[in-house]
Amino acid sequence: MTATYEKIATTTLGSNQATVTFSSIPGTYTDLVLITNEKQTNTSNRSSALRFNSDSNSNYTQTGLYGTGSAAGTFRTSSTTLIYYGFYGYSTTSNFNFNSIININNYSNTAVNKTVLSRANNAQNGVDIIVGLWRNTAAITSITLTMETLSDFTTGSTFTLYGIKSA
Amino acid sequence: MATTFTLISSVTVGGGGSAVIEFTSIPQTYTDLQILLSVRSSTAAGNSNCFIYLNGTFGTSYAQQRLSGDGSNVVSDSQTSYPWVDMINAIPNATYTANTFGSAQIYIPNYASSNNKSLSVDFVGENNSTTSYIYITAGLFQNSSGITSITIDGTDNFVQYSTAYLYGISNA
Numbered sequence: 085m086t087a088t089y090e091k092i093a094t095t096t097l098g099s100n101q102a103t104v105t106f107s108s109i110p111g112t113y114t115d116l117v118l119i120t121n122e123k124q125t126n127t128s129n130r131s132s133a134l135r136f137n138s139d140s141n142s143n144y145t146q147t148g149l150y151g152t153g154s155a156a157g158t159f160r161t162s163s164t165t166l167i168y169y170g171f172y173g174y175s176t177t178s179n180f181n182f183n184s185i186i187n188i189n190n191y192s193n194t195a196v197n198k199t200v201l202s203r204a205n206n207a208q209n210g211v212d213i214i215v216g217l218w219r220n221t222a223a224i225t226s227i228t229l230t231m232e233t234l235s236d237f238t239t240g241s242t243f244t245l246y247g248i249k250s251a
Numbered sequence: 252m253a254t255t256f257t258l259i260s261s262v263t264v265g266g267g268g269s270a271v272i273e274f275t276s277i278p279q280t281y282t283d284l285q286i287l288l289s290v291r292s293s294t295a296a297g298n299s300n301c302f303i304y305l306n307g308t309f310g311t312s313y314a315q316q317r318l319s320g321d322g323s324n325v326v327s328d329s330q331t332s333y334p335w336v337d338m339i340n341a342i343p344n345a346t347y348t349a350n351t352f353g354s355a356q357i358y359i360p361n362y363a364s365s366n367n368k369s370l371s372v373d374f375v376g377e378n379n380s381t382t383s384y385i386y387i388t389a390g391l392f393q394n395s396s397g398i399t400s401i402t403i404d405g406t407d408n409f410v411q412y413s414t415a416y417l418y419g420i421s422n423a
Contacts, residue, residue, distance in 0.1 A: 089256035094422040119283060119420075121360040121369065151318030151387075153329025181391050183360045183369040205371045205389030207314040207329070213387055242361060244282070244422040246255065 087249070092116075094244040100125055100236040106245045107226040111192035113247030118186040118227065121242045123175045126235030129209065132170035132184065135228045136198065136218050140165050143219045150212035166230070167218070169202035172210030180240065182206040192223040255421055257281070262415045268293055268408035272415045275400045279363040281419030284398065288355040288374075290413040292405055294344035299406040301374065302337035303357065305392050306400050309334045316389040321382045335404075336390035338374045342405055348379040352413065363397035 090113075093106050109116070124130055135144075142163040149158050150172040159171070175182030186202040200216040218224075229243060259281075262272050277284070292299035304313070311332035319326050319338075343351050353376035359368055370390030376383050392398070403415060 087255065089420075091255050091422050119358075119360055149318070151316060151327030153316050153327055156318055156325045156327035179393075180361070180364075180366040181369050183358070183371055185358055185371055203371055203373070203387065205316070205369055207316050207369065207389045207391030208331075209316070211316045211318050211387050211389040240366075246420075 090247050092245045092247050094242070097237055097239050097241045100238050102230065102236045104229040104237060104243050105226060109225050109227070109245070110247070111223050113192070114190070114250040115248040116188040116191050116224070117246045117248060118188070119244045119246070120184045120229070121180050122182055123177060123180050123238045123241060124231055124235045125177065125238055127177055129174050129176050130232035130235035131168050131174045133166040133168045133230055133232065134186070135166050135230070136220070136224050137222060137226050138228065139218070139220065144216060145219070146214055146216040148212050148214040150210055152210040167200055167216030168214055170204035170206070171212050171214060174204070174206060174209060176206065176209060178208070181208055188224065194221050194223055197221055198224055257419045257421070259417045259419045261417070264409050264411055264413040266411050268410050270404070270408050272403040272409060272413070273400065274417045277399050277401065277417070278419070279397045281363070282361065282422040283420040284359045284362045285418045285420060286357040286401065287416045288357070288403065288414070289352045290342055290355070290405070291352045291410045292342045292344035293408040293410050294406050296346065298340035299342040299344040300337055300339050301342045301403065301405045302335040303372070303390070304335040304402050304404070305368065305398050306394070306396060307402065308394065312393050314391040314393065317386060319384055319386045321384050336370055336372060336388060338372070338384070338386045338388065341374050341376045341384045341386055343376045343378060343383070346381070347383070351377060359398065365395045368392040368394065368398060
């Protein structure tokens with residue numbers, strides 16, 4: 085029987101890193117799921133973000149809904165250079181209190197732009213749900229995770245990419 | 252190739268209802284856990300809450316950030332040193348549209364690690380008459396032990412046909 089849900093790649097950081105990249109993603113799945121459990125080096129909290137296929141141009145759009153414990157709100161940015169997957173629910177330097185679940189459906193379909201649905205959770209800072217758009221019909225072959233400036237992912241942060249097959 | 256997504260255990264509530272839904276003796280051989288719930292409470296008046304605790308631990312081991320909406324209001328709140336991760340007023344009960352159950356997805360990455368355990372909790376409880384709720388919640392279990400049990404509790408009993416499925420996800 086064909087396996088429906090498969091691990092594509094996983095990494096646990098052995099040292100602090102500014103970026104984490106999943107490359108050579110096969111186009112044989114239907115959807116992707118990326119799970120992170122991370123913390124950062126900067127004591128001034130920074131948001132986590134991603135790019136596709138090394139595209140750092142202004143080809144991304146996002147809309148988010150968040151709660152910080154004291155405020156609920158929404159944000160929207162267009163023509164940006166990345167998509168946040170943890171905005172107010174960002175990781176911090178304290179323990180591995182942050183996780184995110186990032187769904188990228190129909191990632192290899194070359195007839196459609198690519199959308200991202202992410203849920204980010206940090207019980208000490210915030211919770212958010214973000215939908216992002218990459219205005220490019222190319223199949224996604226790489227995903228680069230990064231933090232805002234002046235922060236790295238710390239040793240021990242984990243990132244796992246899964247593929248889901250519909251056939 | 253090792254199976255990535257495996258059903259560990261399931262619960263279907265019988266005719267007598269059940270005060271709690273519990274998973275015990277959870278093996279430590281997976282990477283992450285996912286729980287899928289379909290639940291309804293027997294509460295005959297008022298609202299029903301749902302709360303989750305781990306390894307039988309109450310006390311002050313939990314923190315959470317919640318964002319909820321009911322069609323009229325949106326609320327962001329947070330708790331620290333809390334006894335569990337919860338969703339207030341969220342579960343459909345006897346005052347809700349008949350045969351309607353709330354749905355939840357709970358994800359716990361690295362549940363067997365020696366770090367704190369972060370939880371992602373999404374819960375919806377639809378209702379065709381009065382108010383119903385949607386929650387997205389960030390939970391935290393501030394404990395270095397691997398998770399060996401999960402208890403889902405709530406106001407009064409979970410009714411017949413409530414279900415819970417525990418899956419293990421392996422990155423090996």
